[in-house]
Amino acid sequence: MTASGVRARVRAEMTDEIKAVARRHLATEGANLSLRAVARDMGMASSAVYRYFASRDELLTAMIIDAYNALGDTAEQAATGNSGLERFLNATSAVRDWALADPHQWALIYGSPVPGYQAPQDTVGPGTRVVLLIADLVKDAYENGEITDREEITGRFAEELRAVADQYTPGAPPRLVAASMSAFLHLSGAISAELFGQLTGSVEEDRRGFFEYQMRGAASLIGLR
Amino acid sequence: MTASGVRARVRAEMTDEIKAVARRHLATEGANLSLRAVARDMGMASSAVYRYFASRDELLTAMIIDAYNALGDTAEQAATGNSGLERFLNATSAVRDWALADPHQWALIYGSPVPGYQAPQDTVGPGTRVVLLIADLVKDAYENGEITDREEITGRFAEELRAVADQYTPGAPPRLVAASMSAFLHLSGAISAELFGQLTGSVEEDRRGFFEYQMRGAASLIGLR
DNA sequence: GAAAAAACAAGAGCAGTGCTCTCTGTATGG
DNA sequence: CCATACAGAGAGCACTGCTCTTGTTTTTTC
Helix, strand or coil: CCHHHHHHHHHHHHHHHHHHHHHHHHHHHCCCCCHHHHHHHHCCCHHHHCCCCCCHHHHHHHHHHHHHHHHHHHHHHHCCCCCHHHHHHHHHHHHHHHHHHCHHHHHHHHCCCCCCCCCCHHHHHHHCHHHHHHHHHHHHHHHCCCECCCCCCCCHHHHHHHHHHHHHCCCCCHHHHHHHHHHHHHHHHHHHHHHCCCCCCCCCCCHHHHHHHHHHHHHHHHCEC | CCHHHHHHHHHHHHHHHHHHHHHHHHHHHCCCCCHHHHHHHCCCCHHHHCCCCCCHHHHHHHHHHHHHHHHHHHHHHHCCCCCHHHHHHHHHHHHHHHHHHCHHHHHHHHCCCCCCCCCCHHHHHHHCHHHHHHHHHHHHHHHCCCECCCCCCCCHHHHHHHHHHHHHCCCCCHHHHHHHHHHHHHHHHHHHHHHCCCCCCCCCCCHHHHHHHHHHHHHHHHCEC
16 A cells, blocks of 8 residues: 555545544534534644635535435435335335434434535535435336326426436436425425424324325325335 | 603514514524624624523524514415315415525524524414414315315324314314324425425426425325315 | 655634623613 | 612623644655
């Protein structure tokens, strides 16, 4: 291994450790991540952290990408089953479990954007993994004849969704893309509400059951059976 | 008007002005509201603001309550029409318009909670106005025979929702409460995603159309026609 | 192998933050 | 009329993100 290779590896390790400490802080403190506190925890000067991340926002961006990818991995691994419906329910349930296990990380990616923070281009790729997974899974079900016919959608947004469908899931009718996206938005709304305390006072005991009920509704709008 | 009445009135006006300035700051800056900046804008010392709000969190709480009520008013006023479906679509569309007009205020109430901020009891009442409006409107439609029959739900969450139904919309079957809440969560998810940039790259032109499509889906799950 | 260049780390410092404490006027209530 | 409660100001504490300068170490280049 070359000398420059060593340096690069040490740098990568350092970067990872900073992110790990930051993730720990995020889990306990919440979204107002303090670079200084992270540096303190690592026993280094705060200015030294700036060798690895140009700003607090850049560190946040890195953590957002990591979170998107962790969630994407989780959802993809869970999206198994004997039917499209089963795969959909398993995937969405895994997304919920992931969010419940680390609410702050969920808030980081699906909560309100950090003030002054504009999501850079690097985040859009990983950010679409879950919705693409759903669209893909629905397309599979469609090709297996598992989708109940529904009337095709019309309107300008239908045209826009046709373009999206052609790019990501060619061959799938636009209404399936629309319904998949709609299901994903329902998913994220249901999880965010549960995590952010919007459900307090109504469903307290059987939130999993209520969530599955909602996802079954979303699936029925898609036509999954 | 008594002398103490004057003092109380001045205090109320002062409180309102602080909130107004804070709202202006929120609209431009985002969620990291600075008490000092608000005080500066009002030409007073930051310490003087603490005569009116014990902490930044308390000011935020006041603004959250105001935002909930403003949104509640908007939704209630818009929930008119000749059918339950029309009322539902009008109300949800008004909610979306309100959120688009003031994204930061929407983020304040439906985005990720401010770090370290625990929503006090005062916010739960105003916070349920929109979902209660939907449930109420659905119950009206139910009593007018505008709801297509669907099978009743089962499970523990169904029992919990029955209790909620008995309290807020007595006489309505629990499945309507479940579907109303589900619709509301879909609503908030769709709006948050649109506001927080989750839709970037897919539906750009006809977001209103896509939103209405989604709300029609939610309405069909309720059985509204 | 020595010199030059690049990277790393630390510390001081700036401007901002929430919040507290103390002090001073002033308006209110008895 | 006077004691009191209250509004406001200012200084100060501990914290933040970030920059700039200084010194040290490591890597590259000759």
